[in-house]
Amino acid sequence: MHxxxxxxxxxxxxxxxxxxxxxTEDIIGPIEAKPGKLWYVGxxxxxxLLAFGAFSVFWEVxxxxxxxxxxxxVGWGWDITNFVWWVGIGHAGTLISAILLLFxxxxxxxxxxxxxxxxxxxxxxxxxxxxxxxxxxxxxxxxLPYPNTRGPVWVNFNSPLLWxxxxxxxxxxxxxxxxxxxxxxxxxTVRDRAKTKLRKLLYGIASFGWTGSTKHWQRHESxxxxxxxxxxxxxxxxxxxxxxxxxxxxxxxxxxxxxPPYFVAGAIFSGFAxxxxxxxxxxxxxxxxxxxxxxxxxAMNKVIVLTGSIVGCAYLTELFMAWYxxxxxxxxxxxxxxxxxxxxxxxxxxxxxxxxxxxVFWFRKMRRNVMVTFIMSIIVxxxxxxxxxxxxxxxxxxxxxxxxxxxxxxxxxxxxxxxGTFGLFFTCYFLFAKYFPVIAVAEIKHVLKTSGESFKxxxxxxxxxxPEKFAHDVAHAH
Amino acid sequence: MAAKKxxxxxxxxxxxxxxAVKKVRAAGYKIHDVYTPFPVHGLDHAMGLRETSLHxxxxxxxxxxxxxxxxxxxxxxxxxxxxxxGGKPHFSLPAFIPITFELTVLFSAVxxxxxxxxxxxxxxxxxxxxxxxxxxxxxxxxxxxxxxxTGADELKNFLTAAGAQEVHEQTAETGWWLGRFDREDRxxxxxxxxxxx
Numbered sequence: 038m039h040x041x042x043x044x045x046x047x048x049x050x051x052x053x054x055x056x057x058x059x060x061t062e063d064i065i066g067p068i069e070a071k072p073g074k075l076w077y078v079g080x081x082x083x084x085x086l087l088a089f090g091a092f093s094v095f096w097e098v099x100x101x102x103x104x105x106x107x108x109x110x111v112g113w114g115w116d117i118t119n120f121v122w123w124v125g126i127g128h129a130g131t132l133i134s135a136i137l138l139l140f141x142x143x144x145x146x147x148x149x150x151x152x153x154x155x156x157x158x159x160x161x162x163x164x165x166x167x168x169x170x171x172x173x174x175x176x177x178x179x180x181l182p183y184p185n186t187r188g189p190v191w192v193n194f195n196s197p198l199l200w201x202x203x204x205x206x207x208x209x210x211x212x213x214x215x216x217x218x219x220x221x222x223x224x225x226t227v228r229d230r231a232k233t234k235l236r237k238l239l240y241g242i243a244s245f246g247w248t249g250s251t252k253h254w255q256r257h258e259s260x261x262x263x264x265x266x267x268x269x270x271x272x273x274x275x276x277x278x279x280x281x282x283x284x285x286x287x288x289x290x291x292x293x294x295x296x297p298p299y300f301v302a303g304a305i306f307s308g309f310a311x312x313x314x315x316x317x318x319x320x321x322x323x324x325x326x327x328x329x330x331x332x333x334x335x336a337m338n339k340v341i342v343l344t345g346s347i348v349g350c351a352y353l354t355e356l357f358m359a360w361y362x363x364x365x366x367x368x369x370x371x372x373x374x375x376x377x378x379x380x381x382x383x384x385x386x387x388x389x390x391x392x393x394x395x396x397v398f399w400f401r402k403m404r405r406n407v408m409v410t411f412i413m414s415i416i417v418x419x420x421x422x423x424x425x426x427x428x429x430x431x432x433x434x435x436x437x438x439x440x441x442x443x444x445x446x447x448x449x450x451x452x453x454x455x456x457g458t459f460g461l462f463f464t465c466y467f468l469f470a471k472y473f474p475v476i477a478v479a480e481i482k483h484v485l486k487t488s489g490e491s492f493k494x495x496x497x498x499x500x501x502x503x504p505e506k507f508a509h510d511v512a513h514a515h
Numbered sequence: 516m517a518a519k520k521x522x523x524x525x526x527x528x529x530x531x532x533x534x535a536v537k538k539v540r541a542a543g544y545k546i547h548d549v550y551t552p553f554p555v556h557g558l559d560h561a562m563g564l565r566e567t568s569l570h571x572x573x574x575x576x577x578x579x580x581x582x583x584x585x586x587x588x589x590x591x592x593x594x595x596x597x598x599x600x601g602g603k604p605h606f607s608l609p610a611f612i613p614i615t616f617e618l619t620v621l622f623s624a625v626x627x628x629x630x631x632x633x634x635x636x637x638x639x640x641x642x643x644x645x646x647x648x649x650x651x652x653x654x655x656x657x658x659x660x661x662x663x664x665t666g667a668d669e670l671k672n673f674l675t676a677a678g679a680q681e682v683h684e685q686t687a688e689t690g691w692w693l694g695r696f697d698r699e700d701r702x703x704x705x706x707x708x709x710x711x712x
Binding site for chain 2: 061117203218219222225228232234238247254255257259261263267271274281479
């Protein structure tokens with residue numbers, strides 16, 4: 038008898054007839070097999086995007102930031118839009134790995150590893166934009182508070198831009214540690230069943246000599262729980278601080294107090310969409326449909342419709358406050374330059390993709406449809422990119438002096454830089470999908486006997502007995 | 516570091532493992548360790564291990580981060596180089612909160628992971644003896660030290676009676692050393708047949 042009993046009414050988290058060894062085979066198997074043709078095609082497309090991105094960045098560094106179409110009026114364009122977009126995408130990974138762990142949501146076990154990997158790669162991509170936006174990128178280390186020979190003149194600790202430096206670097210470090218500490222036992226699994234010397238060597242190094250000792254597992258559990266507890270406020274703080282970049286300024290359209298919750302909800306919204314995009318492809322190619330089930334997608338779509346609606350409420354609140362505040366600048370910003378004006382089209386793309394279309398997820402049938410979910414995940418990502426574009430560019434392109442009003446469109450190095458981060462992201466993701474266990478093997482084994490489909494069938498006999506007897510039996514089982 | 520003799524019992528199911536641990540302890544044998552492919556809740560208590568204090572260490576690292584950040588920023592802005600930023604007070608506590616929070620989390624997380632690795636002797640190139648190649652896959656492996664008082668054969672019979680599927684004797688180093696898994700361990704396909712079952 039297992040220590041934990043879960044109702045048969047709850048959907049199983051692992052489909053099919055599995056035992057512990059089968060779980061290992063299913064998840065570690067793809068690492069040991071040669072990658073398919075699709076993998077190579079995808080990997081080389083990503084690599085070429087990365088190369089193009091590197092060239093675009095080289096161009097920008099060599100000739101200066103003037104090669105971008107930024108100007109005196111629109112000082113933040115695609116670069117900061119992309120920065121906020123990528124950071125936001127990262128948030129879903131931490132939400133899944135940390136917040137859902139604290140809320141004891143069992144379904145997170147199937148998706149947390151890939152989602153955390155996505156977080157790390159997305160934050161890596163995000164970090165490029167502010168760094169290269171500095172222009173003289175070789176001076177980037179000036180953002181660090183180190184004792185220098187210029188006084189020392191310290192950095193401005195009151196500036197939200199500096200808070201960002203601390204927030205993003207802490208977020209990256211903590212996510213990486215959390216992710217890697219979870220990977221260590223799984224690397225040991227790959228190591229111990231290795232059939233080639235090279236694999237044994239490399240996974241032996243990566244697994245840090247893990248043996249699965251009970252004491253080590255006890256510490257590992259404690260570590261995971263505390264890291265989850267730390268990551269939960271951390272992830273909320275990161276996008277809050279990103280929103281402070283805007284909210285602490287006095288630009289109409291930026292200067293609002295709803296930005297922190299609005300940004301965090303938007304981040305989770307776009308992040309879950311990216312998780313869906315990646316996992317729908319991953320589960321198909323690696324044949325992991327038993328572990329990343331329709332039920333997982335259903336749960337994530339519920340989060341998407343919830344956070345999408347929060348974002349929708351925030352849009353309406355902004356519109357209401359622009360009128361109710363009586364500030365003519367706020368009013369002009371929202372009703373003349375966002376909802377109308379030359380860049381108005383982006384506002385409607387944002388509204389349609391983020392508020393209107395996700396409403397299909399109120400229907401169970403739609404939430405559980407793979408094709409609908411995939412298309413919606415792309416739409417949401419487009420919508421969330423435009424949200425950041427709207428917030429940044431439409432607030433800037435019409436300032437207080439009509440003589441400085443401009444239209445903004447990106448130059449090729451800006452587009453190239455953005456494509457390059459896609460290259461970086463997918464290059465990393467392809468390598469991850471090939472060489473890392475994309476599902477947390479040990480965690481799946483941990484929930485297998487309570488939430489596996491084949492084990493759930495055995496629970497019927499417990500369902501018929503009285504809860505008192507069950508509790509008594511558990512208490513005296515050993 | 517010295518090589519010791521062990522009797523190793525492999526169990527298929529944690530439901531069999533629990534009573535076995537209890538029996539072994541009641542019979543007075545010294546369990547060296549139990550190796551499991553995933554965290555088995557309650558096994559640490561069954562083995563009589565004490566709770567870990569890793570979270571306490573995490574708390575201490577956290578408050579170290581808090582005090583470092585707060586005192587450093589206050590020192591910089593009030594003593595070392597007071598700067599007039601928009602006429603705001605030099606000691607502007609609300610503006611220090613974000614960085615203070617981030618450093619608290621950073622110190623706590625980094626410190627805890629390093630402590631975890633130190634306590635469990637985990638690092639790249641660390642080599643430890645693996646009693647059974649499937650202890651990270653699907654087997655629950657109990658290693659019992661053979662001392663002068665415990666006979667190996669007696670122990671083997673005891674473990675078989677307690678439900679172990681596979682019992683054998685091994686001589687192994689108990690600590691860790693720097694080494695390579697590909698040099699010192701056999702590959703899975705080269706393991707003797709009972710292990711591959």
